[in-house]
Amino acid sequence: MNIPLIEIKKDKCNVCYACVRSCPVNAIQVKQNQDFPEINTDWCIGCGGCLNVCSPKAIVYRDSKETVKEILKSSAKVAAIVGPSISGEFDDITDYRKFVQMIRHLGFDYVNEVSFGVDIISQEYKKLFDDFKGKHYITSICPPIVSLIEKFHPELIDNLAPLSSPMIATAKVVHKIYGEDTKVIFIGPCIAAKNDIKNNKEWSEVDEVLTFVELRQLFEEFNIKENNLEFSDFDSPLGYKGSLFPISNGILQAADIDESLLTGKVTTAEGKSNILAAVGQFEQSIDYIKQNFNLFYCEGCLMGPGTSRGGKKFIRRTLVTEYANKRLCDFDLEDWKKNIKAFDAFDHTRGFQVNDQRLPEPTEDEIQEVLKVIGKADYDDNVGCEACGYKSCRDFAYSVSKGLAKPDMCITFSLKNKQEYIKALKKSNDDLAKIQNQLKQSEKIARNEQTKAKEASETITAMMQKLNAGVLIVDENLKIVQSNEGFINILGDEAREINEIIPGLVGADLKTLLPVQFYKMFSYVLTNNDDVLNRDVHFGEGLLNVSIFTIRKDKVVGAIVRDMFSPEVRSEEVINRVNDVIDENLSLVQQIGFILGEGAAKTEKMLNSIIESYKTKKK
């Protein structure tokens, strides 16, 4: 698996965007619909600047300790090649010979100084600068500088000094002395070197890179302390002035390259902002500047991202110079010269690869559109509060239009949005409170109505029970909704037993309780909403009088069932039916009387007219 060099642990990130602000190439991006920043590994130049600004330590670099432990466990001979800035890092170790011994105790067979490689490469630089052929160079010692040019200033690739790094020069020396199969671990302050040894074939001389911080962790893990160890010096060949390399112009002093402001041909710059300015101005105006540039991304290798956090630059610088002085006191210059000569024939050239990561430039309209969105259209867009991570509102708008940032990162835009959001939230809270009140009111009304409905239902049920006639209410599925005792008595013993368990036979299917002609009548009334009244139906050996009527159209029907053989119903029915017969006869008699009365009048009228006409004829 390809583990990225730098990673952001989301569970630790507090979304402060300090890393976004610190990244020189905008490799840390906050995409739309995301809060957490992400690292675009193709853009990252491995400067490690983001590590030091992340207070919750959410940004980590690839750990190499496990790989190193595996290598140390193997049967291969292993050499540690140690960057000269180790003297600035281990201010807590009294004598450099102690940390050499501590490294040996980890299992390394050889411990060599990279400052010897600095001595070799600085000579190469001297030759390159002295042999001026009209072209100016940028030193290629610092991995992030090389990466910056390969990815974001590819036009300058031919101006990178085509020389190997001191680390690779030292690894070649080690391989020459101890054999090609010797494993080589570089111990230094740089994290970008971890990627370089993986990505560049020329760098395969080094098997793994361990930072000073990782070295400290290994000492702790294996409980290696200086107080119970004897001195041990670095293995030969020893470095000379190369031990000044951690100070940015140390490489120049190592080879006595002229640094004079009047006659020198090299300008040294270090630190993020100086580097970005230097590379930009080299690109635009090198024909005017006419200098080689010696560039270090960090403030010298003293302050590299692989050193312990919180180190003080000038104290480290003093430690480095004190160490160099101590080493030079009884330095065997003749032996050193002999060693330099012995490795003189090595090829120290290297090449570079264009890896252009630049995005197409946004148009002015696109930038203006973003400025409008964030409410900065009428502002001086060349300044800004920098809270978003960009130097000016324009730079920020430029990145938003490239898709590298999102408007919410602008603090004023997001505050304005938040205020509007709070206002909207307050309004919706008020509305919600009103709705809640209304709901409470309607709930109260509903509860009252429910109580009333319950009371009414209880009253009706009680009234139903008082009636002699059977009363029955069924739903659209012909299931009983309610029935009274009169109905249950009509049905007989079985129904009475069911009633004991399910009072009122609620839910019982009508089909199972009554013969089919009843069922059909109920269906008819439900389907047609047409009442069936006073229908006599045989039920077993008895006779029932049934009236079925709609209570709720298509939904609920009611029925009154009377047992015609019960004594109360019989006498009542006989009286009703005798009354009906009397009423019917009376009406018939009335009709007959009327017809007879009318007929007599007509006959009288007719007789009178005959007599009248007869009288007339006689005359």
Ligand code: SF4
């Ligand atoms: S610096 Fe970056 S990674 Fe660290 S907490 Fe802030 S946003 Fe997260």
Ligand code: SF4
């Ligand atoms: S290491 Fe440097 S280039 Fe890479 S993300 Fe961090 S700040 Fe950006």
